[in-house]
Amino acid sequence: MKDQIRQVIREHAHLSVDVETLGDDADLYQAGMTSHASVNVMIALEDTFDVEFLDSMLKRSVFESIDSIAGALQEVGVPA
Amino acid sequence: MSVAVTAGDEALTEAARRIAAEFAAPNADDVDRNARFPREAVEAMREAGVLSSLVPTALGGGGASVAAAAEACFELGRSCGASAMVLAMHQIQIGCMVNHLDGSAWFEDYLREVVAEQRLVASITSEVGTGGDLGKSVAAVSEPADGQASFEKQAPTVSYGEYADAFLTTVRRAPDADGGDQVLVLTKREQMEMEPQGTWDPLGMRGTCSPGFVARASFPTEQILSTPFAQISNESMTPLSHVLWSHVWLGIATDAFDRARAFVRAAAKRKPGEPLPAAIRLSELMSELSLLRAEVSLALEEYGTLISSDRAKLSEMATILRFNNLKIAASEQAPVVCQGAMAVGGIVAYKNDTPFSVGRHLRDSMSACLMVANERIHKTDASLLLIAKEV
Structure with missing residues (x-):
């Protein structure tokens, strides 16, 4: 799952660094992801994993790292 | 300087009403004409301890609620938009520090200083x-x-x-x-x-x-506050700004409406029993004012609940959309009401030196769409609407 998350981040987060240089717990916002880009990441994640995030999950902190995104995806039923 | 510290909500609203009547209203035209600081109203706020009304009682402050702070902005807005906006912006800064000081001894000491010295924060x-x-x-x-x-x-x-x-x-x-x-x-x-x-x-x-x-x-x-600004912005600065600013704008629009109403009543007294086209326009205007009031009141209630009992929800995109929309809706509706009031009063409302003048109200209310440009907020919302579910 984390490889697919990295793929989405590579295509949509517009980071100022290569996502492969970041650990799973690295802060994506500090790596240059804007609020606008984060929305595109969320949409792409919903599309890739064919899920819908709940409103309670749609906030900055849930999408701040690969780990926290993986946690959110598991919460909506994506197997780890 | 000796300061009578306000205790709670009632003290704040009472002080705001008094300062509005005694200091803000009498100087509003001069402040506007000369583009000068409303020093009389701000000095009166200092003397009444209004500048520390949002500081918690544990730090010596008034411990007032956001609802009382909003009411104070509304009351001052009915007398002088600039005085009200200065208070609103000060309260936003205090609110950000109170909500996010995260146990910092330096910030606790600074808030005690705000209480003792009635510091004005921009x-x-x-x-x-x-x-x-x-x-x-x-x-x-x-x-x-x-x-x-x-x-x-x-x-x-x-x-x-x-x-x-x-x-x-x-x-x-x-x-x-x-x-x-x-x-x-x-x-x-x-x-x-x-x-x-x-x-x-x-x-x-x-x-x-x-x-x-x-x-x-x-x-x-x-x-430096240890909490990242992005979180402070979501939980406090943005929603609190939109709630307090919109109360200022509601205050301005309400005074414009009251002036239109005073105009119609004066006309009705002059010609009892005769049909008054302006009275119909006034009635139409009331529904515009009600829309503004409803949006502003509902948002205040929601923010008051969330900041005290469900702070995490303020970071959810659906909530961010809601408070962004408050800003856009209120900033567009306030000038509509002021312009409507001008239409009711006609030339006497258009002139700057009658009891029914609303030129200052209209001009003040037109600043609303620029305070963080609505276009920029629309751009953010357009993006959030793509992903948020229940809005």
Whole structure:
């Protein structure tokens, strides 16, 4: 799952660094992801994993790292 | 200076009503005409302890609720938009510190100082080169040396920048931090050099005295709030700004409506029993005012509940959309009401020197769509609407 998350981040987060240089717990916002880009990441994640995030999950902190995104995806039923 | 500290909500609303009537209203036209700071009203706020009304009682403050702060902005807005906006902006800065000081001894001490000395706090959030995006900074906190750091920021507008005792400024966390990786720094005037830029001769809200400044500050690093600005913005600065500003605008629109109503009543007394076209227009205007009032009241209720019992929800996109929409809707509706009031009163409302004048109201209310440009907020919302579920 984390490889697919990295793929989405590579295509949509517009980071100022290569996502492969970041650990799973690295802060994506500090790596240059804007609020606008984060929305595109969320949409792409919903599309890739064919899920819908709940409103309670749609906030900055849930999408701040690969780990926290993986946690959110598991919460909506994506197997780890 | 001796200060009668207000105790709670009732004290704040009572003080705001009194200051509005005794200090804000009598000086409103002069403040507007000369684009001068509403010093009488602000001095009265200091004497009544209004500037520390949002500081918790544990730190000696008034411990007032957001609802009472909003009511105070509304009451002052009915008398003088500029005085009300100065109070609103000060309260926003205090609210951010109270909500996010996170146990910091320095900030607790500073809030005690606000209580004792009735410090007026302004903000330096806008910046040249960011395209109006408050979520981005160019200026950065310097690499600390011996616990001291500094910044230099070019701000296109700093409201009451000449008159504030301290400033809450957004800057990047470090020289190599990304533009969106921001912190808030509180600096006192004596730690700063404020170099004025340009003039201040705007259409409305003239008494807020908001020209540009180059702000330079040197300060101990403990004056940086540890909570990231993105979180402070979501939980406090943005929703609180939109709630308090919209109460100021509602106050301005309400006074414009009251003046239109006074005009119609005077006409009705002059010609009892005769049909009054202006009375129909007034009735139509009431429904416009009601729409504004409903939006503003509902948002206040929601924010009051969330900030006290469900703070995490303020960071959810659906909630961010809701408070962004409050700002857009209220800033567009307030000038509609003021313009409607002008239509009711006709030439006597258009003239600047009658009891029914609403020119100042209309001009003041037109600043609303510029305070964080609506276009920028629409852009954010357009993006959030793609992903949020129940809005």
